Amino acid sequence: MPETPDISGTPRTAQGSEAAAGGPGRSGAATDSGGADASAAHGKTGATIELENLTKQYPGSAAPAVDSVNMEIKAGEIVIFVGPSGCGKSTTLKMINRLIEPTGGRIRIAGEDVTDMDPVKLRRKIGYAIQASGLFPHMTVARNIALVPKMVGWPKSKIAARVEEMLDLVGLDPGEFHGRYPRQLSGGQQQRVGVARALAADPPVLLMDEPFGAVDPITRDHLQDELIRLQRELHKTIVFVTHDFDEAIKLGDRIAVLRERSRIAQFDTPEAILTNPADDFVSGFVGAGAALKRLNLTRVRDVEITEYPTVKIDDPLQDVFDKLRSGSTNEILLLDRRGRPYKWLRRGDLMRAKGSLARAGTLVADTVTRDATLRDALEAVLTDNTGRVAVTGRRGEYEGVVDMETLMNSVHELLEADRLDAIEHQHHLEEVRAHQTHADQEGDGGGARA
Amino acid sequence: MNFWEFVSSTHQQLLTDAYQHASAVFQCMVVATVLGVLIGVATYRSEWAGNLATLTTSTILTIPSLAMIGLLIPVVGLGVPPTVIALTLYGLLPVVRNSIVGLRGVDPTLVDAAKGIGMSRAARLLRIELPLAWPPILTGIRVSTQMLMGIAAIAAYASGPGLGNEIFRGIASLGSANALNQVLAGTLGIIVLALLFDAAYVLIGRLTIPRGIRA
Known part of the structure; x- marks a missing residue:
């Protein structure tokens, strides 16, 4: 996924008159992966995110709010942080774009250590969408979306085209919504504009902090479907925080179930978590409904x-x-x-x-x-x-x-099959891990000799 | 001589006084606005500093205006300087208070969003926080202006400019033919000016408050 040649991302970009201007810059940046910046900013598909012993310790509190999180998020995947309120999932998310400064550990995006780079510059490369959209009420929809492209210095004509393109992408008619103010939009429409703004400068990484928490269930369902569709086109790396496990199952390629202090209880695919919860905490969080939820996936x-x-x-x-x-x-x-x-x-x-x-x-x-x-x-x-x-x-x-x-017999069979799958999956993971460790050691040895 | 005859016979003098009155209030308001917003920006983030700024400016407001000008005369002399200083100081409180309240009232999630999309601190202040706090700040400026209109009349006590001169002259010659007319002309002039300024603020509000946050 990280090496996908589909650099242009959306088909629309490729058609846009400004794509030609943006194209060379992007491909140039993509090859120059060692560069201090720019590489992450214009790489069109997602970038990997690595969290290494990420810790947040607030002064005056005995226990850290986030305790040594290690996580590897693949390029182009949607990872959901899910957990009870106060477990530090939001804090962990906000440390990725350094809205909250970590007190320990490293963050690497696309392999580049961003723990010490200028946070303002870093954030312009990372899309950020929050609950209740966070649109600025004194700016029109178009100005809201244009904010980040303007800050990173895109030419005016390119920004104008991009605004129309983004509105189109999130399913809003540009002609109709362009000049509106946020308060003239419904909650669902505001949220769409919020996502459009987050994606406007084409960041490889998108952080979403309970973005659909404040809309009604029907609209939320629509927005989730939209996000899945968007992601199919864009292949961003998305980190998504929610406390709604059903939302996590629906959207996530992988789900990280977090317990207090953001400790990872389980980090796996939705199916694996549903059928093979790692411990009592996870099964408690999945809830008694695991078998019922599984019923939704079978016809x-x-x-x-x-x-x-x-x-x-x-x-x-x-x-x-x-x-x-x-x-x-x-x-x-x-x-x-x-x-x-x-x-x-x-x-x-x-x-x-x-x-x-x-x-x-x-x-x-x-x-x-x-x-x-x-x-x-x-x-x-x-x-x-x-x-x-x-x-x-x-x-x-x-x-x-x-x-x-x-029904009962079928469900038992399904769950049994899932369980076997999960065990096999785990074996496979362990094998891969063992293989990797082995390879790492081999590689180290070789490096030392050379 | 009735009131209208008095006005038409002295309209030259009245217009000059009215112009000077308006001009003094306007200029002092500009200074008070700039200072007040700066003080607000400097102090709103800290509970302590913000309260101190509000307290100080409201203490100034409790000083009787006559006493304030009287106290300023030995320091800066007669005429324009004590007028400007007194008016500016009095004008500060509503602006400072509303700036602090307005800036503190900006939805923290919006500030968070602005930060999250990569706005620097200055950009956040200039493009998000101040525009969103502008309606209450403008209200503060409006209240200040109304207040200064009245207080500016006292400036005549220190030989300052403005319609206060008419009032003081009238009071000084009470019992004479035109004393009452003079006081009346000065007072009504101030009221008319205040209304004109208020209308101007309504217009400024319409022009400067974006449609998205207009009440």
């Missing part, structure tokens, strides 16, 4: 659908009686003329309704399609009083039934 089509005795509404009554009597179950499913689930019939129902199909049985309340998640299916099964739900095809026609037992 009805992936599990076994059982057959169920059915009759058509047009079938003679005698057939219905026969099926009810001979069947292994107490119930049969009555289908309407187009083969859609209509009613559940029990043995006694017909007798009570005096032989009339129109009056007998209970109407089918809910069905699920094969594309529904297992969570939806479970929901339907739970609300049904007999513990099963009919699965339907594209036009609503009956295809089978999922019941509680099937």
Whole structure:
């Protein structure tokens, strides 16, 4: 990922009239990776971030707020810091752009040690988006976005083009929103502009501090989807702080679960954390919902659908009686003329309704399609009083039934498979690590000899 | 001679006095604004310094204006100098106080955001904090100006410029034909000037407060 040749990042940049002006500068900077600055500023794809024993000790407090964090964030990946409030996740994030000065340890971005560089210059290379957008209310949307490009000295025409491009990128019509003031925007729109401002000078690294914490759940969902789409285009290195574990699962390539003093409890993929939490703290944080959350990732089509005795509404009554009597179950499913689930019939129902199909049985309340998640299916099964739900095809026609037992068995199988995967994954990681250590030692030895 | 006849017969003198009055207030306000905002900028970050600045300027305001000018005369003499010094000192308090309140009232997350996107301290102050604090500062300037309009009348006591001269002359010759007219002309003149200045501030507010933060 760090060496991706796709230097131009977004396709739009490549089309923009200013791309030509920016292009040579960028590629020049990219080759000059040893340079003191500029290399990080204009490298279009993400840069690695390495935190080494990063520590923050506030004067007068016995324990450090952040205690010796070691972390390696790959270029172009989204890493989520998640943890209880007060665990130091925000502090850790703010140390990366040195809004909070670390009292110990090093920070390297794209291999370059930035722990002692001018913080103002450093921050211009790092996008920063915060909760409630942090837009300046006395500036128009366009001026807000133009701030960082202006500070780093882009020519005017390039800035103007970039502002339009960024608005377009975050899904706001440039013509309409350009001249607006932040207070004329909805919360979601403000947040989009906030992200546009953070990305305006094309920083390789983007820090997001609970950016979607202050918007309503529906808008938050949209913004998360947008961020995923953006990231697919831009491949920035994103460090994202949240206390919402669901948000972490949705967005993260990897999740760092932090405990107090920002100690890393587990740093792994969402799947691995869900199915194989490292310890009680992590499983506590993942919550009792881990299995339920896992259900969101699997669809009805992936599990076994059982057959169920059915009759058509047009079938003679005698057939219905026969099926009810001979069947292994107490119930049969009555289908309407187009083969859609209509009613559940029990043995006694017909007798009570005096032989009339129109009056007998209970109407089918809910069905699920094969594309529904297992969570939806479970929901339907739970609300049904007999513990099963009919699965339907594209036009609503009956295809089978999922019941509680099937669901439980499938979930157990899934979790078991995940667990095996996770163990294998861990073995693999350990092997890689061992290999790396070995290689490092070899390399050192070679260097000493040479 | 009724009041209007008096005004039309002495309008030359009245206009000169009114002009000098307005000019004195305006110039002192400029100095007080610059000083007041500078003091505000220098002290708002520290609880202690900010409170000291507010306390000092409000103590100055409690000195009776007549006494202040009287005390200044032996030091700087008669005429313009004591007027300017007194007016500037009196004008400081609202500006200093509103600068400090305004600058402290800027949403800390915005300052954090400004820092986070790489603005230097000076840029933050000039482009974020002062513009956002400008509406309360302008209100302070407006209040100061209204106050100085009245206080400037006392300047005539130290042979200073302005409409106060009309008032003092009238008071000195109470009982004579035009005494009351003189006092009235001076007072009304000050009121008219105050209203004109206020209108000017409304206009300045409209021109200088960005639409995004206008109430």
